[in-house]
Amino acid sequence: MQQRIVVLAGGIGGARFLRGLKSAAPDADITVIGNTGDDIHLFGLKVCPDLDTVMYTLGGGIHEEQGWGRTGETFAVKEELAAYGVGPEWFGLGDRDFATHIVRTQMLGAGYPLSAVTEALCARWQPGVRLLPMSDDRVETHVLVDTEDGRKAVHFQEYWVRMRASVPAHAVVPVGAEQAKPAPGVLEAIAAADVVLFPPSNPVVSVGTILSVPGVREAVAEAAAPVVGLSPIVGDAPVRGMADKVLAAVGVESTAAAVARHYGSGLLDGWLVDTVDAGVVADVEAAGIRCRAVPLMMTDVAATARMASEALALAEEVRGA
Amino acid sequence: MQQRIVVLAGGIGGARFLRGLKSAAPDADITVIGNTGDDIHLFGLKVCPDLDTVMYTLGGGIHEEQGWGRTGETFAVKEELAAYGVGPEWFGLGDRDFATHIVRTQMLGAGYPLSAVTEALCARWQPGVRLLPMSDDRVETHVLVDTEDGRKAVHFQEYWVRMRASVPAHAVVPVGAEQAKPAPGVLEAIAAADVVLFPPSNPVVSVGTILSVPGVREAVAEAAAPVVGLSPIVGDAPVRGMADKVLAAVGVESTAAAVARHYGSGLLDGWLVDTVDAGVVADVEAAGIRCRAVPLMMTDVAATARMASEALALAEEVRGA
Known part of the structure; x- marks a missing residue:
């Protein structure tokens, strides 16, 4: 039977991990629960950076080097908005990207929930996964x-x-x-999953935000499936981004072990740390979380696919235990 | 004292006439009452083709050959919308133009009336006229x-x-x-005008629509100022566009004389026809409208400025009569 994998994903890190996962498990039925906490209204348009990064990355439209936004992008609209004195200028929306936000905003205005809008956008991009926003409500x-x-x-x-x-x-x-409800299908997907994965996304503002939607943390904690995460911290620093900044805000050290303890054994069954952090494996296991040290740098799709395979293997190990 | 000129304008014809008028009367205080009857919501955005054509033309941003839209335009947003299967594709919105509609829609959404939005957009374009929508209400x-x-x-x-x-x-x-009110300043501008001009805009769907806003026709009819129009029909055919199509719908022949009679002496004090239509001058004057035959082809700004000068001269003649 087709393996059902649920992934709680943020933006760039989550999207790149998902590309590796699809390569490692091409026949799996993958549901992505996407973070919408960093959604923002800009120029009257609803922008969903994390959902779009997943959609563009898996759909072949991403700006590869940048990790977000569209490839072959132009910036006529943004330049014109600046000429009108309309900002913010610090958020880099390209012309192709604008079209996505225009379609989304129009559909939301017509009364469709974000989950239905996301499905409609994915009809074009064919990401090969089922992409659900964590909630249709504004967070x-x-x-x-x-x-x-x-x-x-x-x-x-x-x-x-x-x-x-x-x-x-x-x-x-x-x-x-607190007032948000999980989007249709989110709790059902977690309950029916064979494996739940936390990619090396930001544990506070990406995975943490998804878990903050009432019912989601409980569903993950109670899931029959093994829950396995990959550390976004390698050698005491974030692999990319600035996860250390927001970890400090929640009183968590920027170490692979501290992030595992932050999630806790109530959520996590397994945790992958990078080989450079092999020294913390015993520490994590002492916290009741099965732990393995493997290469965790997503240098290319093949390396990322090996990480995904290791996560699935650890899930099997947890299941067999 | 500065001459106060009010112009009831549609899109391309009105905008080109205004450019000539500014050249002919550089010191005049010009208020343009713009048609908003062809405004349309596209992709959830409010598009005001006639206001924008006036603004872009007088502000130096117009696509000259086309007569509408922006110069140096690109179409990334439109191509992307088409890739999402979102239409209509028959309306050619370019990337630069989209920015205008995004700013407008955002401001309308924030509660500003169209007149305030138009003023804000004109702060960038500096059209050298005061551009008022005929109404803040949707027509x-x-x-x-x-x-x-x-x-x-x-x-x-x-x-x-x-x-x-x-x-x-x-x-x-x-x-x-029927339910619309003139935008703030419209009736006041007409009442205070030294001259009211009808450019060679479409008499049905441009000037006619402006006159259909309750109070506007009455204000023009009762204006102390001479009201002078320029025929959009030359030699029994529209100078440009397809005015004959909509004239037929209201039972008016496509002739310079018939359009003058359609407006009527209750509105018009003076009427300019092209030299090829010199034969109808007596006919128009018999209807109680002072009429002159002058070249009416807006081939360039200089020719258009001469038309505007003729219109102002005819207004003086009416005033002196």
């Missing part, structure tokens, strides 16, 4: 930072893209999460 | 046509752009006009 990750005007909450994108996470984050709050 | 020109599904009303843009006015129009209806 917006805000970050508490010190500014010239004192301590205040800013949208995650403003913290991440405009400020480049250059100021300390005192707290990370998924605004609206 | 949509529909055309009654015969289709394969029987007789039905279609949006003016669908009739004009998609069907290219290739089927007979049985009626032209400015839907919503």
Whole structure:
């Protein structure tokens, strides 16, 4: 029978991991629960950076070097908006990308929920996975930072893209999460999964935000399937991005072991750390989480596919235990 | 004292005439009351073709040969929308143009009336005139046509752009006009004008639609200022566009004299016809409208400026009479 894999994914890291997973398990039935906490309204349009990164990456439309946005992109609309004095200018939306947000906003305006809109967009991109937003409800990750005007909450994108996470984050709050409901199919997919994977996505603002939607953490904790994660921290630093900045905000050290303990044995059955972190395997296992050290650098699709295979193998090991 | 000129303008013809008028009367205080009856919602965005044509033409951003849309235009957004299967494809929105509609839609969504939005857009384009939409309320020109599904009303843009006015129009209806109010400043500008001009715009779907907003026709009829129009018909055919198609729908012949009588002496004090139509001057004057035959082809700005000067001279003649 077709293996049912559920992946809780953020943006670039999640998308690249998924490409490796598809290569490692080409016949699997993969459901992706995508983070929507960094969605933002720009120019009156609804932008879903993580969903789009997954969709473009798996659909062959991604800007490969950049990791987000479209390949072959142009910026006429953005230049014109700037000529009108309309910003923000720090968020790089290209012309091709704008079309996605225009279609999405039009469908949302017509009353379709985000899950239906995402399905419609994927009808074009054919990502080869079922891509679900974590929720059809609006959840917006805000970050508490010190500014010239004192301590205040800013949208995650403003913290991440405009400020480049250059100021300390005192707290990370998924605004609206408490009132949000998981999107149709999310809880069902987790309950029916053979394996649940946490890719090396940001444990706070990506996987953490998905888990903050009421019912999702519980569903993962209670899932019959093994839950296996891959460390986004290699040798005490994030593989990419600035995960260390937001880990500090939630009082978690930037180490592969600390992230595993942050998720905890209540959620995680297995955890992959990089070979350079082999020394923490015993430590993680002492926390009740089966742990293996394998190469965790997503240098290309083949290397990423091997990581995915190791995760699936660890899940099998957990299942057989 | 600065001459106050009010112009009721449609799209391409109105915009080109205005460029000539600015050249002929560089010190005048010009208020343009723009037609919004052919506004259309496309891709969830509010598009105002006539206002934009005036703004781009006078602001130096127009595609000169085409007469509408932006110069140096690209079409990435439109191509992407088509890739999503989202139409209509028959309406040619370019990337630069999209930015205008995105800004407008965002401002309307934030609660600004169209007049305030238009003023904000003009802050960039500096058209050198005060551009007012005829109304902040939604008015949509529909055309009654015969289709394969029987007789039905279609949006003016669908009739004009998609069907290219290739089927007979049985009626032209400015839907919503009865409930519309003139935009702030419209009636005041007409009342305070030294001259009111009807450029060679479409007398039915451009000037006619503006006049259909309750209060506007009355204000023009009662204006202290002379009202002078320029015939859009030269030698029994429209100078450009397909004005004859919609004139037929309202039972008006496509002749310079018939259009003057259609407006009537209750509105018009003076009427310019082309020299090829010199034979109708007496006919128009018999209808109580002072008439002159002058060259009316807007071949370039200089020729158009001469037309505008003739219109202003005729207004002076009316005033002195």
